[in-house]
Amino acid sequence: MDSDFPHPMKGITLKVMSVLVFVCMSTLIKAAGTEIATGQITFYRSAFAMVPILGYLAFKGHLRTAFHTRDITGHLARGFIGILAMSFGFYGLVHLPLPEAIAIGYAMPLLAVVFAAVFLKETVRVYRWSAVLIGLIGVMIITWPRVTLLRDGGFGSQEALGALAVLLSAALGAIAMVLVRKLIAKEKTHTIVLYFSLSAACFSLLTLPFGWEPLPMNSFLLLMGAGFCGGVAQILLTQSYRYADMSTIAPFEYTSILLGLLIGYFLFDEVPTGIMLLGTAIVVGAGIFIIFREHRLGLERRGARKHITPQG
Template sequence: MVKLASESGLSLPEILFWRQLPTIPIILLLLWSTGKLSQLRSKRLGQHGMRAALGIGGMFLNFGAVTLLPLAEATSFNFTSAIWAVILSALILHEKVGLWRWGAVALGFAGVLVIAQPGSGQVPVFGASVALGAAFMIALISIYIRDLTKTEGSLTIVFYFALFSLLALAILLPFFWQTKSAEQWFYLIALGVSGLLGQYLLTSALRYGSVSSVIVMDYSALIWAALLGWSLFDRLPPATTWLGAPLIVGAGLLIAWREQQLNIARNRSHTIEPS
């Protein structure tokens, strides 16, 4: 939807604004109808504001990558979020990262080089940089959301993200407003509804699963990106994408496997009773 809206002539700030707008009335209506409006009470508005600031930056990069690159390539670079998550866990959470996961990081970035083919001109350097930046932001935001879910509900997190980001995007809107065709309105409405659903599902997933496990599930997106790129934009991924993407996916799976092994070991150590 973002790529179709962009190619129809809509600007990125306006796409972002309309993607967020339906979220607030839909969530308010849902909570009101179930008598759960009190869920929106929060003592962590500052943290919600920070999450929104990170989210806006991530959305600009993520949507920008889709407009600058073919869908499959943008999606493949997006997979490096699991790799960034390892790096951030070492830098921010001071988690000890061993040889297995550092090896996965190296494997993943090797896949990036295979896809990007630096110097060949096959993939725009700027577009690839934006896509990698978007993946970095996804990893950072996932860690931040994971912390918020300790005290906040999924709908509460999504609501305040939409509220704070809309206030910021509304400042930019007058500079990018344009008269829209029926086709453009369709793209914006579809983007808003699907964006809300996707945001809710992602936030809920991060509540019930680890960051690394949830990110691994994103790998099925490459199949959808390839199918949509072929059916809507008449673009099939080149051989380098099919060679590089498995390296990135393999790195993510290796990271997920290693973290699962570490969690099992930690759980076993906690269940051992002192003699």
């Protein structure tokens, strides 16, 4: 283990905790019902996430410096793309079984490899391209039964539109990851986290004329809890990268499908199909291979640097 990351088990624990809290967030949003406007959901998710984030920054003494930025345009672009991704994702979440929405969302890190190669000119070799292709085939296996509903039920099929919405959310989320990669080069992590929630809440308010309705107390509390969970999960995720490198903790993202299967079955009476499980296994396998490949390349690069002489 690299000396910069002396506590890998602590990093893994924080990562798993973040996954658990993110799944709780999704569960609360799904439980709030299908009649709430998507923009209203994203507002509550973003606005109430600010509560734990601001509290954490104040506790760490970073609150004043967190608002200092050298790239407000970059934050706004990331916030706009991020809120679009969140909106489509939440639409799919409330119209699809929970584990299915989670599994389709796994397309995001696969597409991020593609976009990093295109926009950031990162080198992607045949192994990772092959894994991305296989993973996307897995995503198509999961979504195909839903997409065929377009043929049978037209564009009024909410399940079909939900599947397409999650796919679009994954693509937009991958673009947001590219934007974050650019921001990291010049901005602090807590500044990026803070400005995302702030800009996402502001952009969500633009949808106020489009279907917002007064919420019953039950739905209000569920969405408030979802927002709070989102903020806590973001803090846990950010902290996890302080104690272990990305290739160590990234595979634990896939514990979310296990949680999704359990919660979907016991709370929403959702029974996964064999096709959905097959496609999920393919996607998860491809994602883990990409992570493993990144880890091996990272080790090779560190080894190469150690053998470079002072003369080069």
